[in-house]
Amino acid sequence: MTRNGLLRGGAFVAAGIAFPLLFNAAWLVNIGILTLMYAALAVSWNLFSGFTGYITLGQVAFFGLGAYSLGITFEHFGIGSGYNPFYVLPIVGACVAFASLPVAWIALRTRAMTFAIVTLTLLFIVQQLAFNLHSLTHGSSGLMLPTPTTFGVDNYDRPFYYAMLGLVLLALLICWGILRSKLGLMLLSIREDEEKARGLGIRVTGTKLVAWWLHVFVTAMVGGVWAYYLTFIYPESSVDPLVMIGAVLMTFLGGRGTLWGPVVGALVLVPAQQYMLIHLGGSQLYLVGYAAVFMVVLLVLPRGIIPSIRDGVVRTRERQRTRGGAAKAAV
C-alpha cells in the first residue's frame, strides 16, 4: 500500500468512526447510514461492472434477496436479536451469492448489451417473487423484522451505522485486493479486450463469475443490514429500481474502475438526494430533479470525478515539465 493510499484509507476510517460520535442527531446519523449504504452498493457494483466492463442493472435484486433472506431467517430460525443477526450476515451473503451463480452464468453467455438487459429483468423477477411467494414474504403486505430492544433509544442507529461502515470497508478492501491481484489483472484484460483475453487462455467466464460472486456477497449483506435497520420491508422498497440507478449514478459520478470513485460519488449524491427528497419529496418533482442530475453527470462528466481530476493533474504536471524544459533551453 502506498503512503497516500494508507493516508486516504486511514482518514476515511477515522472520519467514518468519528461521525456519529460528533453528530448524534438521529436524522444526521440516518443520512450517514444511507450514505454508507449507497457507498457500499456503489463500491460493490464497481467491483463487478467497473472492473469487467459488463454493466449489471440487477444488483438491487440481490440487495432485496439479502434483505428478505435475513427477514425470513428471523421468522423461521429464531436468530435472536441485538447483535446476533449481524453475525448471520456473512452466511446470508454467501448463500445469496452462490444461488445467483447459475443465473449469472446464463447472463454472462450473452454479449454486453444483452447482459445489461437480462440483469435488469432479474430485478423484476425478484420483485415478482417477493410479491408472489406469499408464504415466505407476506407479499405486498410486507415482512416485519423484530426491533432490537437492546440497542437503547439514544444511540439506536449506531450499530447499523457501524455495520454499514464495516461493509463499505469490506467492499473497499476487496476492491483494493483485486486491483493488486492476478484476478484484477485478468478482469482488466477482459474489460479491455475480451476476445484477446480468451486467445491468451484467460478463463474469462470463470473470472467474471468470481467478481460476480464477490459483488453479490457484499450487496446481499448490505440488504440484510438495511432490512434489520428498517425492521419492515416490502417488495417495492427492497427491490427498488431507483436504488439501482442511484448506485450506478454514484459510481459514474465518482469514476468507474477506480477504488475511491464510488465512495466519492455516494458522499456527494446521497446528501443531495436526501435534501431533494425532503424539499421536493411531497410533489414528484423529486424524480425530475433526480433525472436532471443524472443527465448532467452522464453528459458532462461521463468519466467521473476521480479520472477527470487525475487527468487534470497529469496535464498540469506535463505542462510544468515542458515549460521547465523550455526555460532551460532558453537559458
Add this chain to the structure above:
Amino acid sequence: MHQVIQAVILGLLIGGVYALMASGLTLVFGIMRVINVAQGALVILAAYLSYALFSHAHVDPFLSVLIVTPAMFVLGVLVQIVFVRSLRGDDAEELSLLVTWALALGIEGVLSVIFKTTYRATSPSYADKTLTVFGYQVQFVRLMAFVGSAALLLVLSLLLTRTKFGRAVRATVQNPTAATLLGVDANRVQTLSFGLGVSMAAAAGAVYGVIYPFNPGSHYDLISRLLSIVVLGGLGSLGGAVVAALVMGVTEAVVAVEWQPTWASFSYFIVLIVVLLIRPQGIFGVRERAL
C-alpha cells in the same frame, strides 16, 4: 380446451400491441446500438396524451393515434438530438442505456406532477363491447388494438423494404461504415429512426390506455416486458420482436387461466432465461462475430 384457446386468442391480441412497442425498441437498437429504456415511459406518456385528448376534447382514442404519433415523432427526434447523439466513445452503448433510463425517470416525474399517481384509463363508450366469434369472446377494443398494431407493423415493414429511407436504414443496420461510404447520412438516419421508434411507442401507447389502466409508474412493468421481448427475439431483429411479443402474450394469458394470474409475467421471464440458456443471441438474433 375452450378456455385455453380463449386464452391464446387473448394473448395474441395483446401480443400484437406489445409487438408494436417492441418493434420500435429493436429497430432503434439495430440502427444505433442504443437501448431506449424510456420506451416504456414514452408509451405511458402517449397513453396520457391520448387520455387528455379524450377527456378534454372528446377525441376518440383510436383517432388520437393520428395526433399523438406525429407529436411523439417530433419529441423522439428532439430526444435523439439532445441526449443520445452527444454520447461518444467506447461505451456510448452502455451510457445510452443509463441516459434513456434517466429520461424515463424524468417522464415519470413530470407525469406524476401533472396527473398525480392515481390510475387512469381511457374509456370510450364502446370500451366494454364484446364480440362473440365461434363461441369465443373477443373484446372489441382489443381486437381494434390488434388490428391497428398489425396495420402499423405492416406500414413499418413496407417503409423499410420499399422506400429509399428504408434502404438507407437497412444498409446502416448491416454495415454502418459501408452505408456512410455509399452516401447515407448516418446522423439523419439515426435521428429519423429514433423518431420512428418513439412513434411506434406512441401509437401503441394511445391504444394501451384503452386496454389497461395506467399510472406514471407503469413504465417499469412495460419496459421489463419490452426488454425481455427484444432479447428473446434477438436484439435488432424486427421479426424476432414480433414473434417474441406473441410468445409472451400467449404464455402469460395461458398461465393466467391455467394456473394463476400472479405468475403470468413471471412465467414469461422463465421462458426468456431458458431460451437464453440454449440460444444466447435470442431466437432470431445473429451471433455477433467474435472479431
Add this chain to the structure above:
Amino acid sequence: MTALLEIDGLTKRFGGVTAVDACSFTVPAGSVTALVGPNGSGKTTAFNLITGYARADAGAVRFDGAAVRRPDPIRLARSGLTRTFQQARIFPDLTLVENMVAALQQPWTSVFTRAVRRPERERALELLDEFGIARLADERAGNLSYGQKKLLEFAAVLMGDPRLVLLDEPTAGVNPVLVDQIEERIRELNARGLTFLVVEHNMNLVMRLCDPVVVLAQGTKLAEGRPDEVRNDPRVLDAYLGG
C-alpha cells in the same frame, strides 16, 4: 517429420460466400509453415477456424495428434496453441509487464495472489529484452508505436510457453528494421523448438524463412511444398497474377 497441426477439409460459408472451402494442410512439428495467398483467399478465416474464434461448417482439426472437437480459444491456448492478430491486439491500459503477465496461463489457485510476482516480472523482462522493448517495461502499452505493439503481442503469447504459434501478418505495416528483428526472433524461437504457422504477404520473407509453404486461393489449397517448388508452380503464379 510428424505433424503438429493437421487441417482436414475445413469449410466455412458466410451466407452465399464460401470463405474456406474443403481446405486441408499440415503443419509439421518444428517447422515455420507459411500460409500465403492473394487477398480474400481465406487465410485469416482459416486462422479463426483453427483457433476457435469462428465455428467451421465442416472439417476437422487435429493438434498434436488429438482431434480438437469444439475449438475454443481458451482451451487451445492452454494446450499450447496460440495466435496473434493482424491488427496487433494488446491491453492498452496495462503496462507492458502487465500485458506479459496477463498472458501467463494461471491456475485457479493463483487468482488471489499478487498481480505481478517477482519471478514473473523477471521472465517478462527477459522476453521483452529479447524483443528490444524492455526499457519500456512500465509504460502504458497504449503509448507504444504500431510496430512496438506487434512486438509486444508476439512476446506476450510466448509467456504461456506455447508449442504452436499462429502469426497473422507479423510484419504488415512494420518498418524494415523491425521486420528483420521479427524474422530473427522467429528463427531463434524455431531453433529452440517452437513451431510457427505464419500468414504473410512479404514473399521475400516467406521464401527466406518458411518451409513448407501452403498457398490458398479462393478458400482452397492450391499448392503445398518447399518454397522453391511453390514459387515455380504455374498455378500459383496464375492465382497471384491472373485472377
